[in-house]
Amino acid sequence: MRADYAEHYRELYEHHWWWRARERFILDTLRAMQPPQGWKRILDVGCGDGLFFDQLAQFGEVDGVEPAEAVVSRTGPHYSRIHIGPFDENFQPAKRFSLILFLDVLEHLPAPAKALRHALALIEPGGTVLVTVPAFNLLWTNHDIINGHLVRYTKASFRDLAQAVGLEIEMEKYFFQWMFPAKLMTRVAERALRSEPKPAAVPPRWINGSLYRLSCFEQKTWGALPLPFGSSLMVMGRSATRRNA
16 A cells, blocks of 8 residues: 555545445454354454454454554554454464455455465354455556555355365355446546556545445445445355364
């Protein structure tokens, strides 16, 4: 993540329609999919300054891992529960987790399989891994460049990754379907105009609110259909080897 982007990430997360709609979709999914006993211990990988912790707390006790020290406030309310450093074999907490989240994280990693394997080593028997990633390399734009993305996924390419690490997929779904044509047009325009990447900004209130409502409406209507496209992909799965342990 570029430094100028990281500086105002909190503002984007708290106010931008995309982050607000994504959070709502994730929370709705967690409520629908949580087991009867709930998730007692949760790990948010790539958690930033713990901006999602308060919402996740309704499901269980939350810890996080964040490799970018610059985005974590030492005076923040969640600082004591955030491990600052890479998510690799050196991260060996004393507890295991029943839910591990990778929310738009894997697309940044040169070795996503290694991160997923480590997550499966830290998961409790029967525990869940939830992943969101950007979808379709066809939709590659300046947004991917400024965010330091290395790849965008499809269901097929993520299945290959999951199979390689022993993640048994239980749910896979494209979302932000309405954004697929919008991002495709953005890609064409950026190439035609040769525009340079620049950090995202919160749109004017009426645009921000309209796009948030459109995204929420999608989630409640045609978004429930198994449409084969979207600008993002969500996957939930369990360890194939530890599921019944």
